[in-house]
Amino acid sequence: MSDQKASVLDEVRKFHQNTRQHQPFVPGATEIWPSGATLDEQDHVALVEAALDVRIAAGSSARRFESQFARKMNRRKAHLTNSGSSANLLAVAALTSHLLEDARLRPGDEVITVAAGFPTTVNPILQNGLIPVFVDVELGTYNTTLERVAQALGPRTRAILLAHALGNPYEVREIAEFAADHDLFLIEDNCDAVGSTYEGRLTGTFGDLSTVSFYPAHHLTMGEGGCVLTADLRLARIVESMRDWGRDCWCEPGESDRCLKRFQYQMGTLPDGYDHKYIFSHVGYNLKATDLQAALGLTQLAKLDEFCTVRRRNWRLLREGLDGLPYLWLPEPTPGSEPSWFGFVLTVDPEAPFTRAELVDFLESRKIGTRRLFAGNLTRHPAYINQPHRVVGELVNSDIITDQTFWVGVYPSISEEMVDYMISSIRGFVARS
CATH class of the missing domain: 3.40.640.10 (Type I PLP-dependent aspartate aminotransferase-like (Major domain))
Incomplete structure (x- = not known):
């Protein structure tokens, strides 16, 4: 590596350290995204080094x-x-x-x-x-x-x-x-x-x-x-x-x-x-x-195992923290599996005294990001209604997912403090409903 290139990469490390300093979590002000990239100094340097080498x-x-x-x-x-x-x-x-x-x-x-x-x-x-x-x-x-x-x-x-x-x-x-x-x-x-x-x-x-x-x-x-x-x-x-x-x-x-x-x-x-x-x-x-x-x-890739560990931890904390809460159907791992979770999915009981929209609006107002379980029932979307397809059985659960389901994040940038805030927010909403 040339001295000039090494100097540039050293400046990149300093830039990362100066601009990506850890910010304290402020409940209700700090965004908790449902998903996102977890990037560190090595990631920043790797991208710039590839750019310096014009590996396009x-x-x-x-x-x-x-x-x-x-x-x-x-x-x-x-x-x-x-x-x-x-x-x-x-x-x-x-x-x-x-x-x-x-x-x-x-x-x-x-x-x-x-x-x-x-x-x-x-x-x-x-x-x-x-x-x-x-x-x-x-x-x-x-x-x-x-x-x-x-x-x-x-x-x-x-x-x-x-x-x-x-x-x-x-x-x-x-x-x-x-x-x-x-x-x-x-x-x-x-x-x-x-x-x-x-x-x-x-x-x-x-x-x-x-x-x-x-x-x-x-x-x-x-x-x-x-x-x-x-x-x-x-x-x-x-x-x-x-x-x-x-x-x-x-x-x-x-x-x-x-x-x-x-x-x-x-x-x-x-x-x-x-x-x-x-x-x-x-x-x-x-x-x-x-x-x-x-x-x-x-x-x-060098951080994959660590990322999976944090995803599992966050999911477990949410599952334990929300266990026994009425009106919400909690997720379950498939028997025999050890998931590396992408998100924590919740389904609002159709008999609940609140709607999914009301709970989602409340969480979003508290800076807790949510997402639907993707498209829900795809056969109900305009893109697929007139496409050739076959349906086997009733899509009852797919319709419930369309109407009642959403998920919150577990990705590695979510701290235990953030998870605790998510749990207390959901429990507080349900208790007041």
Whole structure:
């Protein structure tokens, strides 16, 4: 490192220390966000160093992050993307590849998913000409069950795509076994659940593919960013091709001839020896991340275990502090799981003497941020009403979630003092109602 660069980075450290000093928590004045990035001096320095090196495209940091994250998540391959939404799009699109031959998904095939979730779990199904089959979820865990998934199985069902709700794993081992027994693909949307385990095994390791988001609200952040992970090298190759314009070549940026036969391929109806760097085997995208993002991701990754510990602590304190409170249905971890929680979800009893809106307005007035459980029942949104889909069973709980449910934060920047304030605020509101 040059003396000049070292001097700049030293100034960055000083800048961080001078501008990010700990501010005391002032109840009712300090914002308690439901989610957000937890950034320290190392994160600040990593971003500036990458900028000084003008690493503005995917490069060495991106490759290093992919390797380290795949190892951390017990997968053979990880491919960075520009968002978690893009990761879901790539995961579904990969299953339509001609390289999967007869196993590939085709337009009109069905994919089982839940109605109560986030749009980008469902959108890739529709964007690839597939049919979402919506099932309901359980209140308490806010996940669906093997029984509901099994009831949704039809003659054109080819895949299952489910998110672990707010970090709480669904019955993923059982559903993975069901998928295998019926020759279905399983995609785990693990965007809210990095670090969660089910029966002692990390979520994101049960499916054929899993996805992660690095948006600031999530367990790790790159600002924007996402990832597709798999243990299947054939699927990894397809994901990489579709992420990188659909090209057939697997050379890294700046490489020219990793396969040692760059001008010896003949594919499609192209002339023999056409440059492999410009042969395209998929109708793909450009969904790559940058080294600026990956540099931040590397420093964040080193803190993942600590982040998960604080999330679990905050959730536990909220659960204990609100236990026994009337009119509020409290969340429950799925049996056999250890969630790395994304948020603390609350459902207002429909018979309560107050509404969700009244409780949310009260909390927001006290600077306690809230969020809905994403879209609630997606089938009720204008974007999906006229889209092809199938519903299995009544979406009773999804409707309750739409009308009665919200969540508050547990992310690592929330202190125990803030949690105590959240508990006392909620208890005080209920007592006065």
